[in-house]
Amino acid sequence: MIDRLTIQKWKTSLADTIMTAGVFVITTGVCFLLDHFNVTDLNFLIINVLGILITAVLTKGTVYSSILSIVSVLGYNFFFTKPRYTFQFNDNMYIFTFLLMLAVGIITSLITAELKHRMAQISALNIEKEKLRSNAEKERLKATLLRSISHDLRTPLTTMKNGAELIMENPDISKDDRDEILGDIVSKSMWMVRLVENLLSLSRIDSEKLTVKKSPEALEEIIPQAVRNVSGIMGNRKIHYDMPAELLLIPMDATLIIQTISNILTNAIRHTKDDGNIWIKVWSTGTNAVFRFINDGNPIDEKDLPHIFEMYYTSGDRGGVGIGLAICELIVTAHGGKIEAINTEDKRVLFEFNLPMEEDKNG
Numbered sequence: 185m186i187d188r189l190t191i192q193k194w195k196t197s198l199a200d201t202i203m204t205a206g207v208f209v210i211t212t213g214v215c216f217l218l219d220h221f222n223v224t225d226l227n228f229l230i231i232n233v234l235g236i237l238i239t240a241v242l243t244k245g246t247v248y249s250s251i252l253s254i255v256s257v258l259g260y261n262f263f264f265t266k267p268r269y270t271f272q273f274n275d276n277m278y279i280f281t282f283l284l285m286l287a288v289g290i291i292t293s294l295i296t297a298e299l300k301h302r303m304a305q306i307s308a309l310n311i312e313k314e315k316l317r318s319n320a321e322k323e324r325l326k327a328t329l330l331r332s333i334s335h336d337l338r339t340p341l342t343t344m345k346n347g348a349e350l351i352m353e354n355p356d357i358s359k360d361d362r363d364e365i366l367g368d369i370v371s372k373s374m375w376m377v378r379l380v381e382n383l384l385s386l387s388r389i390d391s392e393k394l395t396v397k398k399s400p401e402a403l404e405e406i407i408p409q410a411v412r413n414v415s416g417i418m419g420n421r422k423i424h425y426d427m428p429a430e431l432l433l434i435p436m437d438a439t440l441i442i443q444t445i446s447n448i449l450t451n452a453i454r455h456t457k458d459d460g461n462i463w464i465k466v467w468s469t470g471t472n473a474v475f476r477f478i479n480d481g482n483p484i485d486e487k488d489l490p491h492i493f494e495m496y497y498t499s500g501d502r503g504g505v506g507i508g509l510a511i512c513e514l515i516v517t518a519h520g521g522k523i524e525a526i527n528t529e530d531k532r533v534l535f536e537f538n539l540p541m542e543e544d545k546n547g
Contacts, residue, residue: 233341236253292341
């Protein structure tokens with residue numbers, strides 16, 4: 185006899201399958217309508233990504249939205265590339281379009297699924313600790329998070345779409361211009377990858393603690409790697425270094441500390457003009473290694489300073505998703521250190537954290 189749980193799973197799978205098929209039919213129908221009015225087929229990318237996003241939100245896991253990503257690419261090839269109603273195509277440039285559609289679809293699917301999963305965990309954790317005392321507050325936090333994610337996803341996706349459209353519509357574009365556009369697409373993809381990495385780091389949280397594996401790491405290897413991680417979004421900003429002349433070995437989980445520094449630098453870059461400056465200074469007090477980052481962007485609003493490291497906290501003028509800096513605090517705290525952010529007297533923004541120079545033998 186089939187139990188109730190099995191029946192419910194079958195019902196859920198059937199509903200998700202119908203939902204996925206329905207979304208594909210609707211998005212394909214909209215694309216046919218746009219095609220009828222001779223609207224450029226590159227707008228189909230946005231339509232298909234919207235369908236994938238809706239499927240990822242309304243179905244369970246990433247299976248259905250990932251399948252829809254593949255089916256959407258095949259459908260685009262079958263219905264809208266010449267020769268039509270075959271899986272062949274005459275223009276090799278469509279290979280780039282297919283790969284772009286598939287990559288954007290799968291990345292969107294993964295980010296949305298991970299976001300749903302983490303939102304559920306954080307919501308449950310907050311209820312248990314009585315941090316959210318009303319349903320209205322829970323809904324406000326969820327709405328803020330979804331609004332921030334939607335905004336942050338829309339910007340790189342639009343840039344990627346516009347870049348691909350420019351290349352497709354201008355086959356004689358110069359190699360330098362083509363390389364610049366593709367480089368911009370790559371940088372936006374890197375930003376989305378960093379967002380996914382931050383979301384995945386949350387999966388290592390257990391009761392607001394991270395498990396770290398410390399080993400002595402050379403400072404001269406850590407800082408350059410973190411800077412390379414954000415090189416794609418640096419623009420014309422200049423980084424000024426003030427490092428110890430001698431070799432400095434610091435006990436740390438290198439991967440997590442590189443992520444911390446990358447998150448701080450990303451925040452600094454976001455709020456510094458393209459021709460602005462960022463200063464990195466590291467020194468040892470004997471008991472602690474101190475990392476200081478200063479940028480000459482706009483100061484942080486005084487009302488935001490006490491909350492800047494809170495999970496999912498965002499402010500209207502600084503934007504973001506509210507994950508990166510919260511993860512920084514979790515990582516630094518797990519190492520036995522402290523992190524802070526202040527506005528300096530000369531109206532610059534300063535982030536500083538310290539790490540113990542000796543490992544905790546009892547931890």
